[in-house]
Amino acid sequence: MMTTAELRARERILLCPTYARYPLAAVRGEGMYIETPEGERYTDLLSGIAVCVLGHCHPELTAAICAQAGTLVHVSNLLYHEAQLELAEKLLATAPDMERVFFCNSGAEANEAAIKLARRYMREVRGEERFRIITLAGSFHGRTLATLTATGQDKVKTGFGPLPEGFSVVPFADLTALEAALDTHTAAVLVEPIQGEGGVRPLPADYAQALAALCHRHGVLLICDEIQTGMGRTGHFWASHGLGLQPDIITTAKGLAGGLPIGAILTTAEVAQGFPPGSHGTTFGGGALVSRVATTVLDIIERDGLVERAAQLGAWLRTRLEAVAARHPGHIREIRSAGLMVGIELARPGQPVWEALLQQRYLVNLTQDTVLRLLPPLIVEKIHLEGFCTALEAALASFANE
Ligand SMILES: Cc1ncc(COP(=O)(O)O)c(C=O)c1O
Incomplete structure (x- = not known):
């Protein structure tokens, strides 16, 4: 087995140096614990x-992975399979206002899908020239070109220009600034109920309420990025519900499949009209293996309270x-x-x-x-x-x- 130092040296000559890693390697995980090579x-x-x-290697998740791996792993979204629909049903049960799901593979992809859906819904369904996405300073929404542009931290944008148009970042919890930024070209406001990478900064409840009311008044969609706050972490299944919000789109990823890559958006039947056949898609999204595993995660979260x-x-x-x-x-x-x-x-x-x-x-x-x-x-x-x-x-x- 390679030591942590050896892994470190090997990584340096093999991988793009994108990560400032901790001085730690893992060889095994069990429950709350990680074991190092040492x-x-x-x-x-x-x-x-x-x-x-x-936690790590939960026995029921391991069993679900093994069972599904021996039954059906992937067929693409050209075919139907029950695992994806079962997961969609379970996911929608967590958010009574939501009626449709789109599956993808990561948080950035979920936000990318939400941004695309908001724009396409406005143009093709409502017939309005609304494309602008407003986000908050300090936010983090991902690393694709659109989601890093949406992110309210300059450090993720350096060197990647030209960036896509139609994004505005407004100061955190500043209602006047938000109101000034909303115009007839605004498609959506995208917010994390609690900024995670931004330092665990919750939206003040009164600001969140006022923000939702402003979106409603201006005919603008509210997208809640629950990639970090979702799956029950905050003591509500969705943190936006804890704030009394009813988003038009919720984005999720991270914990949904307990460790396998997955992303998803939840939305209403009305807004989902913005994604007709052929308008958006992914090869891997909602595959049979990850869907079965995510369904098991949701079952365990519910069963174990x-x-x-x-x-x-x-x-x-x-x-x-x-x-x-x-x-x-x-x-x-x-x-x-x-x-x-x-x-x-x-x-x-x-x-x-x-x-x-x-x-x-x-x-x-x-x-x-x-x-x-x-x-x-x-x-x-x-x-x-x-x-x-x-x-x-x-x-x-x-x-x-x-
Ligand atoms: C709130 C939030 N949105 C989006 C993302 C991006 O998710 P991913 O790294 O899966 O693309 C993250 C990741 O940390 C996040 O915390």
């Missing part, structure tokens, strides 16, 4: 960035973190959380704290330089979160005198 065990509070919602559990555990964790913050004044600026989506904003750059946590074998993420982000599997238990709080406290204590 035999160390890390508690995974990141889930492959909100993907492994049932993981959404309610995320709400309860998240509330408990927040209280624990607030106690840690109170014991270490000056270190933690703010704790922002919804269920098991947690951001701990530190008062200064968080790299040393992140490293100290890694040394204690807790895997979390650092975003926007100062925000420790936790996106644990929904099967996480108090003992793991308790252990993290103790590790965090030790890390903060070690920096107390600096």
